[in-house]
Each structure stands twice: as structure tokens, then as C-alpha cells.
Amino acid sequence: MAMDTRTLFAQRRALLRAALEPLIGAGKLPDQVLVTLDQLYARHRYLEAERIAGLALWVGKESRTMWHETCFESFGTFLRASLTVVQGLAMIATQHAGDAPARDAFLSTCGLSPPFYTRCAQLGQRVGALTAESLPDRGRRVSQLLHWFSGVEAPTELGPRQAAVWSASKAVHTGVETAAAEALQAIHTVSHCLWQVWLQRAWTPSVSSCEVFLEQELGVGATLGQALIALGQERTVWDVHPHPLARLEVVVTLLAHPTTASRTATGD
Structure with a gap:
């Protein structure tokens, strides 16, 4: 039967x-x-x-391991690569001190705006290692760094500066470009991962809401978290400029100054 x-x-x-x-x-x-x-x-x-x-x-079984490990590793990559970028730009700024034509030529080539370039160079002179052991701590450090990049907050001293790793001007330029590309890839990975988490409501049933997930589990807070989620569904922003430094400036600006449209994209 x-x-x-x-x-x-x-x-x-x-x-x-x-x-x-x-x-x-x-x-x-x-x-x-x-x-x-x-x-x-x-x-x-x-x-x-x-x-x-x-x-x-x-x-x-799977979802938490996936997004947790992805975000943990990508945040770490972004912090390390960003430190390389700002310290490299600080060295370039020192090389161009008193040589306005050389400075202008560099900015024209890489597509950076003068204010962003200046902030990064100043940041590279003040900031030491950017480390954090847990995912929420890394998320908070990333949020802090993005605010420094964009000028939303003034940078603070984070320890002794690391020794320079370049000896030639060409090596500095190449190293900065490579690090900028790595930082962009890390943010792209995080944003796409969080977009998938949001689509699948993968924070449930372990936490009560997406906002709680972004604040407590990820450490970035609701505003930056929503901007990352919105960025995860974008296709054009990652190729808006051929030079990685210029693309990094665009992405940082979008994340540090999220629009109403970005927040609406997450359903909030």
C-alpha cells in the first residue's frame, strides 16, 4: 500500500x-x-x-563558512593592499616634492584627483600596519580606512610605519598599481558575496535582520554594508577607468558616500 x-x-x-x-x-x-x-x-x-x-x-553547514571565510580573507587583502597603495603614494609624493610638472604628469597618467592623491600620501606617512584578528574587527578597520581615504574622517596614528619595499621610482609605480588592483579585487569579491547573501537572506535564522548581520557579524555597519551590497550588483563601475588607482578612487567614493539609490537597492 x-x-x-x-x-x-x-x-x-x-x-x-x-x-x-x-x-x-x-x-x-x-x-x-x-x-x-x-x-x-x-x-x-x-x-x-x-x-x-x-x-x-x-x-x-555551508553558507556561514562561505561568506565568513570570503569576507575575512578579502578584508585582510584589502587592508594589506591599501597600506601598500598609500605608502607607495607617500613615496611618490616625496619624489615629486617641488616638481609640480612631474606630479601633474603622474596624476594625469593614473587618473587620480589631486585631493584623493594628497589624502593617500598623507595617510601613507602616518599609518602603520592595518591588522585585525576577527572578521568584525577587520570590517571596522575597513570602514575606518574607507572614511580616511574619502576624507570623511581625519586619519589617526596606527603604529610605526613599515619600511619601504621599493628602491626605484619605476618599482614604486608598478607596486602601487598592482596593490590598487588587489584592493579592488578584494572589494569586488566582498560586495558580490554580500549581494548573494542578501539575495538568499543567508543571515537568517542566525540573526534577526540584515542590519544586525552587517553590524555584529561583519563589523562594517548598516550604511557601508548596504553600499557594499548595492555595489555587488553593479557591472559598469569596475571598468569605469582603465587605471586601477582611478577605479579605486571611484569605488572608495561610492562606498564612503552611499546614495539613496544604493540604499534602495537593498530594499531598506
């Missing part, structure tokens, strides 16, 4: 509970997941129950 629908879903419910309970016991999911699952099954809302359970399993 064929198994009736209620018996089938009862068995599936037992299997889902068995898969979810270890994740809850490990602290990867809240107890409320099972309460919600039981409530939905009791109301015979089987498909909704299994959708919620499937999402919870994805979050508990």
Missing part, C-alpha cells in the same frame, strides 16, 4: 530534525529553528517547513 502524505512528511520531519539538532547543539543555529519547523508541520504547511529547514541547513 502506498505511503500516505502525512506519514511521508512525518518521516521527512524526523530526518530534518535529526540533521538540524547537531547544528543547534554546536551553536551554529538558534533553537527557534526547530520551534518554527514544528509549528509549520503542525499547521500542515509542509512545503514552507521544508523550505525553512533547507535554508537553515545551508546556513548552518
